[in-house]
Amino acid sequence: MSTTVENRGQFGSKIGFILSAAGSAVGLGNIWKFPGKAYNCGGGAFLIIYILMVVFIGTTVMLGEFVIGRKTQKNAIGAIRELNAKYSWIGGLGVLTGFIILCYYCQVGGWTIKYIVGYITEVSTIYADPMAYFLNNLLGADRFPVQGAIIYPLIFIFLTAFIISRGVAEGIEKMSKILMPLLFIVLIGLTIRSCTLPGADAGLAYMLHFDASTINANAFLVALGQAFFSLSLGMGVMITYASYLSKDENLVSNTGIVCFLDTCVALLAGFMIIPAVFATGIDPGMGGGFAFATLAGVFMSIPGGTIFGCLFYFLLFFAAVTSSTSILEGTVAFLVEEKGMERKKTVVVVSIVLFIIGIFYTLSQAHMNLKGIWISREGISYPIFGDFMEYLTDRLLLPLGALTTTIFAGWIWGTENAIKEATSDGKYKFALAPVWAFLLRIVAPIAIAIIIIAGMFLGMSIS
Ligand code: TRP
Numbered sequence: 001m002s003t004t005v006e007n008r009g010q011f012g013s014k015i016g017f018i019l020s021a022a023g024s025a026v027g028l029g030n031i032w033k034f035p036g037k038a039y040n041c042g043g044g045a046f047l048i049i050y051i052l053m054v055v056f057i058g059t060t061v062m063l064g065e066f067v068i069g070r071k072t073q074k075n076a077i078g079a080i081r082e083l084n085a086k087y088s089w090i091g092g093l094g095v096l097t098g099f100i101i102l103c104y105y106c107q108v109g110g111w112t113i114k115y116i117v118g119y120i121t122e123v124s125t126i127y128a129d130p131m132a133y134f135l136n137n138l139l140g141a142d143r144f145p146v147q148g149a150i151i152y153p154l155i156f157i158f159l160t161a162f163i164i165s166r167g168v169a170e171g172i173e174k175m176s177k178i179l180m181p182l183l184f185i186v187l188i189g190l191t192i193r194s195c196t197l198p199g200a201d202a203g204l205a206y207m208l209h210f211d212a213s214t215i216n217a218n219a220f221l222v223a224l225g226q227a228f229f230s231l232s233l234g235m236g237v238m239i240t241y242a243s244y245l246s247k248d249e250n251l252v253s254n255t256g257i258v259c260f261l262d263t264c265v266a267l268l269a270g271f272m273i274i275p276a277v278f279a280t281g282i283d284p285g286m287g288g289g290f291a292f293a294t295l296a297g298v299f300m301s302i303p304g305g306t307i308f309g310c311l312f313y314f315l316l317f318f319a320a321v322t323s324s325t326s327i328l329e330g331t332v333a334f335l336v337e338e339k340g341m342e343r344k345k346t347v348v349v350v351s352i353v354l355f356i357i358g359i360f361y362t363l364s365q366a367h368m369n370l371k372g373i374w375i376s377r378e379g380i381s382y383p384i385f386g387d388f389m390e391y392l393t394d395r396l397l398l399p400l401g402a403l404t405t406t407i408f409a410g411w412i413w414g415t416e417n418a419i420k421e422a423t424s425d426g427k428y429k430f431a432l433a434p435v436w437a438f439l440l441r442i443v444a445p446i447a448i449a450i451i452i453i454a455g456m457f458l459g460m461s462i463s
Contacts, residue, residue: 018257019177020173020322022258023319025258026265026319028316029323034230034269039290042214042215043211050223051263053223054231057448061231066242067421068409069240069243070249075091079236080408084413090401090404090405094330097398099331101327104358106355110153111148111152112313112317112320113156114147115313120306130296138292139366145362160325164325164329165344172321195271197298200278201275201278202278204271207270220451221455222394233402237326251421252428273290282296291316296309332346332350399452418440
């Protein structure tokens with residue numbers, strides 16, 4: 001065990017905590033992943049299922065993580081160990097999940113940097129054929145995707161690792177005070193523009209049309225995994241954040257605010273990107289072009305679009321960094337505090353490994369049209385890592401982490417303790433406490449378990 005556990009700071013203000021928690025939650029999950037899922041799962045009906053998942057399960061799990069963290073004032077693993085040592089493996093599961101997420105998160109994070117540069121240096125090439133630009137530069141088309149898989153992800157990983165190893169996360173938090181609200185404003189502006197493009201009404205109709213035939217087990221599965229991913233739940237990140245909170249904070253209202261903000265950003269992104277897909281006729285397909293290729297049509301149509309493009313990708317990059325650092329910190333803290341490894345060395349080793357594994361993500365995105373677990377190209381076979389990583393984290397590991405968290409908080413530590421902590425020992429009113437207890441003990445675990453099991457039978461469609 002090393003030092004850091006003693007001498008822990010606390011968030012000086014409510015807004016500081018909300019910004020960090022929301023900073024972790026708002027990221028590529030909202031802006032790059034969510035619109036793709038909504039598009040592939042049928043639009044309007046999926047939005048409703050998603051919102052239900054956030055309201056009934058997301059908030060329940062988030063408050064569960066918050067109470068565990070603040071009660072113990074420890075990182076995820078230490079917290080669970082303190083409450084009941086038999087269950088500390090739950091924290092270990094979270095570390096594994098975070099590591100796998102980071103492998104592909106940093107690849108796509110790198111793509112945002114490519115687009116910042118692209119909008120500065122070669123905007124006319126982007127405008128000429130947005131999809132070709134995306135495919136040629138990031139996914140490599142016929143060549144090995146050097147930029148998309150190596151150069152830009154490496155820059156992104158380096159920045160994430162630098163922030164974590166130097167412990168400059170505080171500076172990032174200060175910047176989020178300005179940049180996160182700015183992201184919100186820019187998103188609103190772009191959403192309005194996108195929805196008013198000629199031809200966008202078909203996209204709006206798609207997003208607002210409730211088509212019951214698109215409701216199926218897969219949509220529930222995708223919505224649940226996406227909700228956990230987007231809210232940063234299921235791997236103890238929120239346990240760690242709440243461990244820095246004082247008893248004066250109202251955990252219940254914080255839960256509401258963070259879930260609300262995160263969901264607003266996801267919905268805005270959906271209404272920014274899907275109408276643009278219809279208006280521009282760029283179908284980003286499955287290869288991850290959402291939030292990249294499709295938006296060119298929006299920027300093209302506004303005066304000073306180049307500047308907005310640049311600003312947008314900078315803000316997206318920033319949102320991605322505040323998320324990637326929250327995940328890497330979890331992995332590193334585990335290895336340092338639990339395994340006694342040295343911090344800087346740990347950061348370097350973890351970064352190198354996740355970089356190497358991540359390469360396969362972009363490689364497999366470049367070959368999405370190939371089916372099967374293994375693909376062969378020029379004599380080399382490799383698994384479709386991209387699908388597999390998302391499948392593993394969104395369908396299995398995050399729900400499993402959330403399931404164990406709810407069972408732990410609801411049954412092992414107990415709802416009485418949990419409610420006591422949620423209300424700061426009765427200081428705050430929590431009228432819905434019995435509802436939450438019921439959701440935590442019964443509804444959430446059963447719903448999550450059903451969905452995990454269903455997921456195993458539904459096979460590997462991850463759309
Ligand atoms: N929520 C972030 C996003 O939407 C990603 C993320 C950060 C995350 N920390 C996490 C996902 C912890 C799951 C668990 O981009």
